[in-house]
Amino acid sequence: FYDWYCDLPPASPMTWGEQTDVPESADWYNSGFLMLWGSNVPQTRTPDAHFYTEARYKGAKSVVVSPDYSEAAKFSDMWLHPKQGTDAALAMAMGHVILREFHLDRQAEYFEDYYRQYTDMPMLVRLVEKDGNLVPERQLRASDFKGNLSEKNNPEWKTVAVDMKTGKPVVPQGSIGFRWGEQGKWNLKGQDKKGNDLNLEMSLILDDRHDEVANVAFPYFGNREHDHFEGTDHDSVLVRSVPAKRVKLADGEALVATVFDLFIANYGLDRGLGGANSAKSYDENLPYTPAWAEKITGVPKDQIITVAREFALNAEKTNGRSMVILGAGLNHWYHMDMNYRGIMNLLIMCGCVGQSGGGWSHYVGQE
16 A cells, blocks of 8 residues: 555655554644645545634634645645645755754754654764765664673664763663663653663754764755756755764774754755855755745745744644645655655654644545
8 A cells, every 4th residue: 555556655654664643633623733735635535624624713724735726725824836746845945944943043942852852863873985975874873882882682773872961972762772671661761771861962063062074965866857847956966064073982983973963964054064055045046945945846935934934833832733634646656755754854843743733644535
């Protein structure tokens, strides 16, 4: 059903390792911001559509993303109509805005807490050389260190972060290595296995946290010629600046960066570290700015900025009650996983996944 009928989105097991676990339709009513993206609820989920319309009576905002003026579009406060198949570009530009305004220019407290507790954003990633550039390789593990950082049970499956207080590598409880062999240590917590509190470093951007600024290469596929999509003239490899730290391992030394810092760099956000491929303004023609997305999707950049900002602002005020309802309109593309993962990133940025009235809801017909 994942890759044959395209009923279920492959991005779900790719991202979370689970088989598309989404909320019931009644949870739409609990949302403060509903974005219908490639899903025509009044037509494909007619018996449940009242939860969508009733949520608007209590003040929920509605945005519909659909190339055509669908039945759902008439219920929306704003209708975005991107060129078919360019949804990933639209999602990346929205992510660019959310990261800039809610994670860099200021840090939304709820989002920061969510990142530390439920995501791998603080985890360290090895940077290795490939074809003359540094590239992200894999997450650092306890087994990479001498003595396995005192982890005896599954150290090769326990990821590593930096403790803000000590500046040293630590193993936070809850990564996959804790799931077997140690009873009661399944949940992600800001603690080590002994119960000591940890405050994980999200970014190494501060001068006393990084040893150097690494030039890290990221692939870019938006420059390929295509009969149906508008490409750009950017290079196939985009080199961007990332704060990096050197750590001693059992077999030598490694250069590492946090997932968060790599995430920010991939979205092309300038942080004062230099480099030609990072944008200071939404108007710059660089991947993945709103101006860049406007050229590809046809959606005006001001609309992209407005929707991203309001989606995140609602999530901040309601502790994650912003929801995206997705459907087969997005999933019937060869690159459907990119469409979905771009949207999933928005929900993770805003602390929506796992919250009542928030997160992502994939539906096809009566599924």
